[in-house]
Structures are given as structure tokens and as C-alpha cells.
Amino acid sequence: MTTEPSPVPSPTPRASTGPDKPGAESSAPEVLTGSGAIIRTLELLGVTDVFGIPGGAVIPLYDELMTQDVIRHILVRHEQGAGHAAEGYAAATGRVGVAIATSGPGATNLVTAIADAYMDSVPILCITGQVFSTSMGTDAFQEADIVGITMPITKHSFLVRRAEEIPAAIAAAYHIASTGRPGPVLVDITKDAQQNKAPFIWPPKLDLPGYRPITKAHGKQVQAAAQLLVEARKPVLYVGGGVIRAHASAELLKLAELTGAPVVTTLMARGAFPDSHAQHVGMPGMHGTVPAVLALQESDLIVSLGARFDDRVTGKVSEFAPKAKIVHVDVDPAEISKIRAADVPIVGDAKDVIADLTVAYAAAAAETTPDISVWWSYLNGLREEYPLGFSEPSDGLLAPQYVIKRIGELTGPEGTYAAGVGQHQMWAAQYIKYERPNSWLNSGGAGTMGYSVPAAMGAKVAEPDRVVWAIDGDGCFQMTNQELATCTINNIPIKVAIINNSSLGMVRQWQSLFYDGRHSFTDLNTGHGTAMVPDFVKLAEAYGALAIRVTSADQVDDAIKLALATNDRPVVIDFIVSRDAMVWPMVPQGVSNSYVQYAKDHAPTWEEE
Numbered sequence: 272m273t274t275e276p277s278p279v280p281s282p283t284p285r286a287s288t289g290p291d292k293p294g295a296e297s298s299a300p301e302v303l304t305g306s307g308a309i310i311r312t313l314e315l316l317g318v319t320d321v322f323g324i325p326g327g328a329v330i331p332l333y334d335e336l337m338t339q340d341v342i343r344h345i346l347v348r349h350e351q352g353a354g355h356a357a358e359g360y361a362a363a364t365g366r367v368g369v370a371i372a373t374s375g376p377g378a379t380n381l382v383t384a385i386a387d388a389y390m391d392s393v394p395i396l397c398i399t400g401q402v403f404s405t406s407m408g409t410d411a412f413q414e415a416d417i418v419g420i421t422m423p424i425t426k427h428s429f430l431v432r433r434a435e436e437i438p439a440a441i442a443a444a445y446h447i448a449s450t451g452r453p454g455p456v457l458v459d460i461t462k463d464a465q466q467n468k469a470p471f472i473w474p475p476k477l478d479l480p481g482y483r484p485i486t487k488a489h490g491k492q493v494q495a496a497a498q499l500l501v502e503a504r505k506p507v508l509y510v511g512g513g514v515i516r517a518h519a520s521a522e523l524l525k526l527a528e529l530t531g532a533p534v535v536t537t538l539m540a541r542g543a544f545p546d547s548h549a550q551h552v553g554m555p556g557m558h559g560t561v562p563a564v565l566a567l568q569e570s571d572l573i574v575s576l577g578a579r580f581d582d583r584v585t586g587k588v589s590e591f592a593p594k595a596k597i598v599h600v601d602v603d604p605a606e607i608s609k610i611r612a613a614d615v616p617i618v619g620d621a622k623d624v625i626a627d628l629t630v631a632y633a634a635a636a637a638e639t640t641p642d643i644s645v646w647w648s649y650l651n652g653l654r655e656e657y658p659l660g661f662s663e664p665s666d667g668l669l670a671p672q673y674v675i676k677r678i679g680e681l682t683g684p685e686g687t688y689a690a691g692v693g694q695h696q697m698w699a700a701q702y703i704k705y706e707r708p709n710s711w712l713n714s715g716g717a718g719t720m721g722y723s724v725p726a727a728m729g730a731k732v733a734e735p736d737r738v739v740w741a742i743d744g745d746g747c748f749q750m751t752n753q754e755l756a757t758c759t760i761n762n763i764p765i766k767v768a769i770i771n772n773s774s775l776g777m778v779r780q781w782q783s784l785f786y787d788g789r790h791s792f793t794d795l796n797t798g799h800g801t802a803m804v805p806d807f808v809k810l811a812e813a814y815g816a817l818a819i820r821v822t823s824a825d826q827v828d829d830a831i832k833l834a835l836a837t838n839d840r841p842v843v844i845d846f847i848v849s850r851d852a853m854v855w856p857m858v859p860q861g862v863s864n865s866y867v868q869y870a871k872d873h874a875p876t877w878e879e880e
Contacts, residue, residue: 299470300470300471300472301470301471302468302469302470302471303434303468303469303471304331304335304434304465304466304467304468305331305431305434305437305460305464305465305466305467305468305469306331306332306334306335306465306466307335307471308434308437308438308469308471309332309335309398309437309441309460309465310332310335310336310339310342311438311471311473312437312438312441312442312473313342313369313441314339314341314342315473316367316441316442316445317366318342318367318369319341319342319343320342320343320345320360320369320732320733321342321343321344321345321357321369321370321371322344322345322347322352322353322354322356322357322360322368322369322370322371322729322732323344323345323346323347323350323353323370323371323372323398324346324347324348324349324350324353324371324372324373324377325373326372326373326374326375326377326400326413327373327374327400327412327413327462328373328374328375328377328399328400328401328402328413328462329371329372329373329374329377329398329399329400329462329465331462331465331466332371332398332400332460332465343732344371345728345732345757345761345763346757346760346761347725347754347757348753348754348756348757349380349751349753349754350370350372350377350378350380350381351380351381351383351384351721351725351751352724352725352728352751352753352754352757353370353371353372353381353384353725354370354380354381354383354384354385354387354388354395354397354725355384355387355719355721355722355725355726355729355751356368356370356725356726356728356729356732356754357369357370357384357388357395357396357397357729358384358387358388358391358393358395358712358722358726358729359689359712359725359726359727359728359729359730359733360729360730360732360733361388361393361394361395361453361729362391362393362709362712362726362730363687363709363712363729363730363733363734363737363739364709364733364734365394365516365518365709366394366733367394367395367396367445367448367449368393368394368395368396368729369395369396369397369398370384370395370396370397370398371397371398371399372397372398372399372400373399373400373413374399374400374401374402374413374414374415374417375412375413375414375415376413376415377399377400377413378399378400378415378417378420378459379415379417379420381397381399382420382421382424383717383719383721384719385397385421385424385425385455385457386424386717386719387714387716387717387719387722388454388455389424389425389426389454389455390715390716390717391512391539391714391715391716391717392452392453392454392512392513392516393453393454393455394448394449394453394454394455395448395455395456396441396444396445396448396455396456396458397455397456397457397458398441398457398458398460399417399457399458399459399460400459400460400461400462400465401414401417401430401459401460401461401462402414402461402462403461403462403463404432404461404463404464405463407461417457417459418430418457418459421455421457424455425454425455425456425457426447426448426452426454426455426456427444427447427456427457428456428457428458428459429443429444429456429457429458429459430459430461431458431459431460431461431464432461432463432464433464433467433469434464434465434466434467434468434469435469435470435472436464437460437464437469438471438472438473438475439475439476439477439478440458440460441458442474442475442477443477443478443479444456444457444458446477446479447479447482450484451482451484451485451486451602451603452484452513452516452601452602452603453516484602485602485604485618485619485620486602486619486620486623487619487620487623488600488617488618488619488623488624488627489617489618489619490627492615492616492617493617493624493627493628493631494631494635495615496574496598496600496615496617496628496631497628497631497632497634497635498635499572499596499598499614499615500530500532500572500574500598500628500632500635500641501632501635501636501639501641502572502639502641503532503570503571503572503596503641503643504571504641504642504643504645504646505569505570505571505572505643505646506530506532506533506570506571506572506573506574506643506646507532507533507534507535507566507567507570507572507573507574508523508526508527508530508532508533508534508535508574508576509535509537509555509567509573509574509575509576509578509584510523510534510535510536510537510540510543510544510576510577510578511537511539511540511575511576511577511578511579512537512539512540512543512577512578512715513576513577513578513601513602513621514540514543514576514577514621514625514708515539515540515542515543515577515708515709516577516621517577517602517620517621517622518622518708519543519576519577519620519621519622519625520542520543520544520707520708522621522622522625522626522629523543523544523576523625524544524545524548525625525626525629526625526628526629526632527544527548527550528550529629529632529633529636530632530636530641531550531641531643531647532550532574532643533550533551533552533562533566533646533647533650534548534550534551534552535551535552535553535554535555535559535563535566535567536551536553536554537554537555537556537578537584537715538554538556538583538700538713538715539713539715539716540577540578541554541700541705541710541711542705542706542707542708542709542710542711543708545705545706545707546704546705546706547704547706552566552650552654553659554700554701555567555584556583556584556858557583557584557586557857557858557859557860558697558700558701558854558855558856558857558858559584559856559858560657560659560701560856561653561656561657561856562650562653562654562657564856564858564864565650565653565864565865566650567584567591567592567595567864568591568592568863568864568865569592569594569649570592570594570595571594571595571596572595572596572597572598573592573595573596573597573598574598574600575597575598575599575600575601575613576600576621576624576625577600577601577602577621578601579601579606579609579610580609580610580611581610581716582860585610585611585864586858586860586861586862586863586864587861587862587863587864588610588611590863590864590865591611591863591864592611596614596615597611597612597613597614597615598613598614598615598617599611599613599615599616599617600617600619600621600624600625600628601617601618601621602618602619602620602621603618604618657856659701659702661673661852661855664848664849664851664852665851666849666850666851668822668847668848668849668850669821669822669823669824669827669846669847669848669849670824670848670849670852671694671695671698671770671772671846671848671849671852672698672701672702672852673824673827674768674770674821674827674846674848675695675698675699675702675703675742675768675770676702676703677827677828677831678703678740678742678768678831679702679703679704680704681828681831681832681835682738682740682831682835684704684705684706684707684710685707685710685737685738686710686737686738686739686740687709687710687711687712687727687730687731687734687737687738687739687740688703688710688711688712688739688740688742689712689713689722689723689724689726689727689730689739689740689741689742690711690712690713690722690723690741690742690743691713691714691720691721691722691723691741691742691743691744691746691747691748692713692714692718692719692720692722692744692747692777693720693744693746693747693775693776693777693778694744694770694772694776694777694780694852694853694854695742695743695744695747695770695776696713696714696742696744697777697854698770698854699711699713699742700713701854712726712727712730720744720746720747720750721747721750721751722747722751723741723742723743723747723748723751723767724741724743724748724751724752724754724755724765724767725751725754726741727739727740727741727765727767728754728757728758728763728765731758731763731764731765732763735763738766738835739765739766740765740766740767740768741765741766741767741768742768742770743767743768743769743770744769744770744771744772744775744776745769745770745771745772745773745774745795745797745798745807746774746775746776746795748767748769748807749795749797749805752810752814753814755767755811755814755815755816755841755843756814756815758816758841759814759815759816759840759841760815762839763841764837764838764839764840764841764842765841765842766834766835766841766842766844767811767816767841767842767843767844768844768846769807769843769844769845769846770846770848771797771798771807771845771846771847771848772798772799772848772849772850772852773794773795773796773797773798773799773850774790774793774794774795774850775793775795776793776850776852777854778793779793779850780853780854783853784857784859785859798845798847798848799847799850807820807843807845808820808843808845811841811843811845814841815840815841816840816841816842816843817833817834817837817840817841817842817843818842818843818844818845819833819834819842819843819844819845820844820845820847821844821845821846821847822847827846830844831844
């Protein structure tokens with residue numbers, strides 16, 4: 272079964288500027304500039320916040336932005352910040368995030384965020400300016416073929432050369448971004464299209480040949496999956512970020528409790544299933560918990576829900592879960608059997624499929640009562656034998672795991688946590704307890720340094736009443752910390768925890784383990800010794816933030832509590848942590864997940880393949 276494109280919302284009543292010519296019929300369409308049409312379309316689509324920075328090719332659009340008060344524009348300090356802020360906005364709410372940039376370097380500065388959103392299925396709409404249509408192809412000033420550049424990393428890219436095409440293009444882009452497998456869509460609009468006038472026709476007719484995302488699964492496939500679940504003795508529900516994007520956490524909880532199966536939540540799915548639930552055995556993958564990794568590895572049935580069997584979860588693919596049958600549920604048919612062949616492939620929206628699977632399982636289980644008690648006995652033994660933990664550093668500096676754990680405990684599950692990329696990202700995924708979807712934001716597929724601060728900013732704009740933390744590394748923080756100025760000026764009081772080990776920590780860890788400790792070019796000089804370049808406290812204060820430095824464990828709680836109590840400006844805490852702390856467990860790249868048992872307490876010696 273397929274779905275037609277959703278109807279475009281009808282316009283809300285508003286004061287009209289009247290027809291273009293005196294004496295025209297009152298029913299005649301309103302005539303707007305192309306820029307006016309952009310604003311009006313966004314407004315009718317329900318957009319209330321956008322992130323961007325002006326430039327020559329989008330001056331007409333920015334001129335129109337000044338004349339209205341429905342859409343809040345957040346002036347960022349770099350286009351990458353606009354893109355990540357749109358991502359954070361979308362990831363925290365499920366709504367489409369919007370970023371605006373000018374042509375040429377303005378548009379290309381969005382590319383990293385677009386690629387990030389594409390890998391992690393985040394619905395964002397990027398609107399870029401383009402040179403005059405008559406100048407295209409001449410290497411005009413700040414001309415770049417952004418449609419061509421982004422084609423491999425967007426669900427679709429539009430080039431608009433005429434004002435009358437704008438409403439339909441933006442409405443279609445919004446629809447594509449938010450339906451099926453969510454993702455980024457770019458609309459590139461020439462400057463003359465923004466300046467020229469045309470009748471504003473609403474709702475526009477969406478012409479999207481070939482775009483028919485499947486949401487409802489085939490009934491026989493669902494029944495086959497239910498039968499495998501009933502027959503399995505070592506099942507596991509392998510939950511990916513698609514469950515969060517589909518708003519399917521309630522359905523997942525019902526299915527899990529009905530089946531009694533263990534649940535693992537990937538890095539992108541943290542919070543999709545409550546950490547406190549007895550059936551949750553942890554996060555799988557390279558730095559997953561031992562019970563979660565081995566639950567997959569030794570299962571006889573994997574029910575994959577909105578996950579894609581990426582290399583960080585499977586380890587050596589040829590040796591991944593060798594005895595398991597696979598039920599693969601994904602809204603994107605391209606993901607089915609891409610990495611691991613599915614015994615029962617199911618294309619459909621996770622929310623609908625999980626609900627159908629629950630009904631089918633209940634019917635199948637009425638005749639056969641599954642017994643997975645031996646499986647649970649084994650997994651509970653692993654929980655007891657391999658609890659998640661860490662050792663105190665021998666250098667007297669802070670344990671980063673302890674710092675992050677206390678941030679989570681003092682803030683609580685209603686907080687939102689956005690992480691950069693590296694060791695601090697893994698520790699935040701491991702040591703903060705996630706009880707609700709959309710509380711954990713991170714760059715999973717692309718692994719983008721610099722994601723955290725602007726993503727936290729976007730999340731705070733989307734949900735101003737929530738506490739929002741950016742948990743960042745000293746390397747990541749230096750890539751996008753200029754957005755603290757945006758936060759201060761626009762009253763966006765995020766909290767930033769810099770896990771400062773004065774290093775590019777994850778690279779240093781790999782160098783320690785696999786390159787005989789040759790720490791080539793990973794020392795950042797930000798927190799150890801006498802030199803601090805930069806001094807993050809002085810830098811944060813220069814941006815108008817409350818800045819705190821923490822060097823001992825007895826200071827940790829007071830600093831976090833002060834940050835939680837401060838809501839009139841951003842807060843930055845510079846936690847000076849041990850550079851020798853490592854992320855454990857660890858399954859080296861290209862090695863079988865079976866090795867995770869031995870990687871818990873000992874540095875692995877296997878070479879990556």
C-alpha cells in the first residue's frame with residue numbers, strides 16, 4: 272500500500288495586500304515577490320523558526336524577513352551552525368528544521384550539516400540563494416552549483432528560476448523532507464526569482480512523480496515475522512534511530528513487553544526505549560555494553576526496527592550473529608538486505624509496522640507460548656559479570672565518565688543532551704540514562720565534529736522550557752563555539768560541558784591502542800600544564816556566557832547545579848579531565864563482536880582489517 276503526498280495546508284486568514292491592479296476581482300490571487308512567496312509558504316507550512324545568515328544572493332529574502340513577525344529568524348555566525356541548529360531543532364521535536372544561506376561559500380558551508388542530516392535521517396529544509404539566472408554558468412561572483420554538489424547527500428534538490436515556481440517547490444521540499452525516511456532537501460532560488468513578482472497560488476499542486484513512500488507493510492510479511500518471534504528461543508529487538516524518527520516509542524514498548532524479548536538501542540536510538548526498563552540490555556556496537564553486543568551476536572532471531580546494520584554495530588560483517596535469522600523493518604527499501612540479508616524483509620513506517628506486528632504476535636502466541644527464560648538467564652548473567660564501569664584516573668585528574676554521569680543525574684530525564692563526536696560522545700551515550708525519545712542528539716553516521724553547540728542551540732529554540740546540554744570535547748568545541756554569541760544575543764541559555772582532555776581524544780585512543788602510543792598531532796594544549804590555548808573560561812566570558820573551570824571531583828556537583836540554576840545566559844563549564852581515560856568496552860574495527868567479552872577490561876591487541 273502506498274500513500275499519496277499529504278495535502279498542502281490551506282492558508283490561514285490574514286490581511287491581504289489586495290489585487291495587483293485596481294479594479295481586479297477580489298478573488299484574484301495575491302501578487303507577491305518571490306521572496307514574499309518564500310515567507311508566506313513557510314508560514315503556511317507552520318514554520319515558526321529559521322536559522323541563517325544573509326549574503327548578496329539572499330538579500331531580497333532577508334529584506335522580506337524584516338517585514339513580518341510570524342517567523343523568528345536566528346542570525347548565526349556561520350552557515351554550518353545554521354545547518355546543525357536546524358538539525359537540533361528537528362531532532363528534538365520531529366518538526367522540519369529550516370536553514371538559510373546565500374550562494375557560493377554560504378551554500379557550501381551548509382554541506383557538512385546537510386551530509387550529517389542525510390546520514391542520520393533528519394528532516395531539514397535548506398534554502399539557498401543563487402546568482403541571477405542570466406548569470407548562471409558564467410562563473411559569476413559567488414556562483415556554485417549547490418544543487419549538483421548536494422545531489423548525493425539530499426533526498427532531493429530543487430533549482431528555482433521563476434517566482435511563480437516558489438510555493439510549489441518549497442511545499443514539495445517540506446513534504447519530501449518530512450515523509451518516508453526523513454532527510455534534508457535543498458531549494459536553490461535565483462536572485463531574480465526572489466525579486467520578481469507572481470500570483471501566489473495556494474495550495475500548490477505537488478508534482479512528485481515516483482515519490483510514493485511506503486508506510487503500510489505487507490500483511491503476510493508481518494505474520495511471518497510474528498511466527499519467527501513465537502518460535503525463537505534467543506530473540507532480540509534491535510532498535511535503530513528509525514523508531515525515534517517514526518515516533519514509534521509507545522508502540523515499541525507495547526511490543527517489547529508483550530514478547531518479553533531483550534531490547535538493544537543503537538547510538539541513534541538512545542531513549543527510544545527506557546534505559547530503566549528491565550528488558551533493556553544496553554547499546555550495541557563498537558563501544559556497546561557486553562550484554563547488548565552479545566545479545567545480537569548470539570541470538571537466533573534479530574528483529575531489526577529502523578536500524579541499518581552499520582559497521583559500528585556489526586563489527587566484522589561475515590561473523591556477525593552467525594546463527595540468527597533476520598527480520599528487517601525499514602521505511603527505506605534501499606536499506607533492506609544492504610548489509611545483512613533479511614529472511615523476512617518488511618518495508619514500512621516503523622510506527623505502523625510495530626503496531627501490526629504486536630497484533631500478529633498476540634494472535635500467534637495464543638496458540639504457542641514462547642519460552643525464552645534460558646536466554647534471559649544468560650543475558651542477566653552477562654549483566655552481572657560485565658557491568659558498565661570505569662576506573663579512577665591515575666594522574667589525579669577528573670574521570671570524564673563521572674562528570675558526564677553527574678550531569679545526567681542532576682539534570683534528569685527531561686533534559687536534552689546534544690553531544691559532539693569522539694570519546695565524550697560515547698561516554699554521554701553510555702553514562703546518561705535516557706528515558707524518553709528525542710532527548711539524545713548526536714552525529715551518528717557522519718561523525719561531525721562541531722555538531723554539539725549549534726545543535727543544542729536549535730533544540731533550545733524548539734523547546735525553550737527544557738534544559739539543554741551541549742556535551743562537547745575541547746576539539747569539537749573549537750569548531751563551532753562562535754554560536755555562543757548567537758545564544759547570548761538571542762537569549763538561548765544552553766549549558767555547555769567541555770570534556771577537556773587537551774587532546775583529540777578518540778584519535779589519541781586509537782593511537783595508544785594500534786599505533787604503539789605514537790600520539791601524532793593530537794595534542795591541543797587546551798587544558799593540561801600551564802598553557803591553555805585558548806583559555807575556555809576567558810573565551811566563554813568574551814561571548815557573554817557564565818564560565819566555570821572544574822579541576823577536582825568535589826567541584827563537579829556545585830558547578831552543574833550553578834549551571835542548572837542559571838537561565839539568563841549560556842553557561843560553559845571547562846572540566847579538566849584525564850587524557851588517558853579510554854572508552855570501554857571496545858570492539859576494534861573489522862573484528863568479530865565475540866571479542867567484546869575480552870575487551871571489557873583489557874586493551875585489545877587485534878589489528879583492524
